[in-house]
Amino acid sequence: MLIVNELTENAAHEDPGHPERPERVGAVAAGISSLHLGGDVVSVAPHRATRAELARVHDGIYLDELGAYCYAGGGNLDEDTYATYDSWAIAQFAAGAGLAVVDELTRRGDGVGFVAVRPPGHHALADRAMGFCLLNNVAVSAAALADRGERVLIVDWDVHHGNGTQSMFWNDPRVLYVSTHQWPLFPGTGVAQEVGGLDAVDRTINIPVPPGATGDTLARALDEVAAPVIDEFDPTWVLVSAGYDAHRADPMGDLLLTSGDFAMLARRVREVVPAPGRLALFLEGGYNLEALRTSVAATLGALLDAPFDAAAPSAGGAGGDVAARVREQRRVALDQARAAREREEDE
Amino acid sequence: MTDIRTIAVGFDGSPDSEVALVWALDLAAPLGARVVAVHARGLLSRLEGWSSSVLESTVTRLAREHGVSVGDVSVCVEEGDACSVLVRCSRPPVDADLLVVGSRGDGKHPGLLLGSTSLELAQRAEVALVIVPSAHDVVSP
Ligand SMILES: [Zn+2]
Numbered sequence: 001m002l003i004v005n006e007l008t009e010n011a012a013h014e015d016p017g018h019p020e021r022p023e024r025v026g027a028v029a030a031g032i033s034s035l036h037l038g039g040d041v042v043s044v045a046p047h048r049a050t051r052a053e054l055a056r057v058h059d060g061i062y063l064d065e066l067g068a069y070c071y072a073g074g075g076n077l078d079e080d081t082y083a084t085y086d087s088w089a090i091a092q093f094a095a096g097a098g099l100a101v102v103d104e105l106t107r108r109g110d111g112v113g114f115v116a117v118r119p120p121g122h123h124a125l126a127d128r129a130m131g132f133c134l135l136n137n138v139a140v141s142a143a144a145l146a147d148r149g150e151r152v153l154i155v156d157w158d159v160h161h162g163n164g165t166q167s168m169f170w171n172d173p174r175v176l177y178v179s180t181h182q183w184p185l186f187p188g189t190g191v192a193q194e195v196g197g198l199d200a201v202d203r204t205i206n207i208p209v210p211p212g213a214t215g216d217t218l219a220r221a222l223d224e225v226a227a228p229v230i231d232e233f234d235p236t237w238v239l240v241s242a243g244y245d246a247h248r249a250d251p252m253g254d255l256l257l258t259s260g261d262f263a264m265l266a267r268r269v270r271e272v273v274p275a276p277g278r279l280a281l282f283l284e285g286g287y288n289l290e291a292l293r294t295s296v297a298a299t300l301g302a303l304l305d306a307p308f309d310a311a312a313p314s315a316g317g318a319g320g321d322v323a324a325r326v327r328e329q330r331r332v333a334l335d336q337a338r339a340a341r342e343r344e345e346d347e
Numbered sequence: 348m349t350d351i352r353t354i355a356v357g358f359d360g361s362p363d364s365e366v367a368l369v370w371a372l373d374l375a376a377p378l379g380a381r382v383v384a385v386h387a388r389g390l391l392s393r394l395e396g397w398s399s400s401v402l403e404s405t406v407t408r409l410a411r412e413h414g415v416s417v418g419d420v421s422v423c424v425e426e427g428d429a430c431s432v433l434v435r436c437s438r439p440p441v442d443a444d445l446l447v448v449g450s451r452g453d454g455k456h457p458g459l460l461l462g463s464t465s466l467e468l469a470q471r472a473e474v475a476l477v478i479v480p481s482a483h484d485v486v487s488p
Contacts, residue, residue, distance in 0.1 A: 018391075
């Protein structure tokens with residue numbers, strides 16, 4: 001069963017010509033309907049995330065300023081990120097949609113959640129908008145779950161590093177953040193040596209891959225680097241920052257993934273979901289509408305065992321040695337972090 | 348007083364950033380400091396068919412015009428938003444001890460921090476920051 005938020009393009013959050021555009025939600029909707037799930041789709045109405053729900057990960061001053069900025073007419077928050085008069089409400093509903101989907105999954109104890117909202121969230125920092133993102137949707141839901149005592153795994157397969165999410169849980173041992181991303185690329189963070197703060201050593205896993213990398217490289221790195229840490233962490237919930245800009249047709253990155261690779265990634269994620277109703281995916285990037293449609297269909301088809309059309313998974317691209325290199329860089333960084341923590345405990 | 352050896356200037360090719368670069372070049376000459384013109388590559392920059400050679404030639408031209416040895420000026424292109432990239436410039440490998448940016452009339456709503464790179468940077472910079480007013484901001488006496 002698919003639990004999805006009420007899909008809306010949110011046309012009032014738009015900057016003409018900007019790639020983060022309303023039609024993206026339409027592409028997701030087309031991808032979902034191509035699966036012919038019929039009565040197996042449950043649509044939940046979002047609420048506007050409350051200040052308390054947002055303040056788990058965002059600073060109050062930022063929330064005040066973002067609201068005021070939008071109500072003053074909006075504009076460009078930085079060279080990439082826009083806001084309109086309506087963006088504040090739309091962003092609150094986007095964050096609330098994640099909470100509503102998680103609540104519905106919890107209530108049913110069954111299904112897979114997909115939160116198809118815009119603007120995306122994983123670049124949004126506690127106190128700043130960035131990279132098309134205003135509020136960090138996946139982080140708002142992860143923090144809500146963590147506050148209920150859950151151990152939350154976040155897998156971020158967007159082509160960009162989710163710097164906002166990483167920083168929000170940098171020192172929080174309740175959340176394990178795993179990101180595969182192209183490097184170098186915006187936002188310039190996410191090297192393998194970033195392994196978490198002193199209270200959460202080994203709770204951040206970054207797998208940077210070079211331009212031209214293919215799905216097999218991501219799969220091997222996830223198996224060899226992330227899987228043992230995920231096993232030990234033993235998550236009770238799994239959230240995915242599902243960006244589709246790592247697709248080879250996407251204009252924002254240089255990875256060579258196909259729709260079939262997203263099915264492969266989804267199957268890997270499913271293996272670590274501890275129980276039915278404990279998996280929700282959040283739309284992040286994905287700017288080629290056709291790639292977005294087919295990749296969402298492949299992701300959800302794989303998770304729901306529904307037939308789908310997808311290109312063959314990609315293989316043989318750049319960065320074949322990524323897994324070994326990341327493992328070694330992390331080993332050194334983890335040793336240093338653990339030594340620093342011991343020094344702190346001694347003092 | 349802090350020894351200023353490396354000055355990082357936010358440079359996106361705009362007139363305001365040229366004003367900032369010229370200001371930094373004038374300061375660097377007597378100090379014997381090196382100047383790094385820092386260009387942040389945001390998400391949208393890769394869609395804009397942008398090339399670093401244009402930036403490099405502008406920087407070289409401005410250095411020559413201001414009598415600064417071209418060898419003491421370099422261009423650094425980094426992935427990220429302008430504010431974060433400049434903050435990172437105060438750490439290795441750039442190791443700037445002074446950041447310089449143009450004031451950019453980018454703060455659309457006065458009184459709000461959001462939307463203004465220079466004000467955001469003022470809050471986050473880890474080393475001294477100079478905000479150079481753009482040419483049209485300067486009112487003659
Ligand atoms: Zn992305």
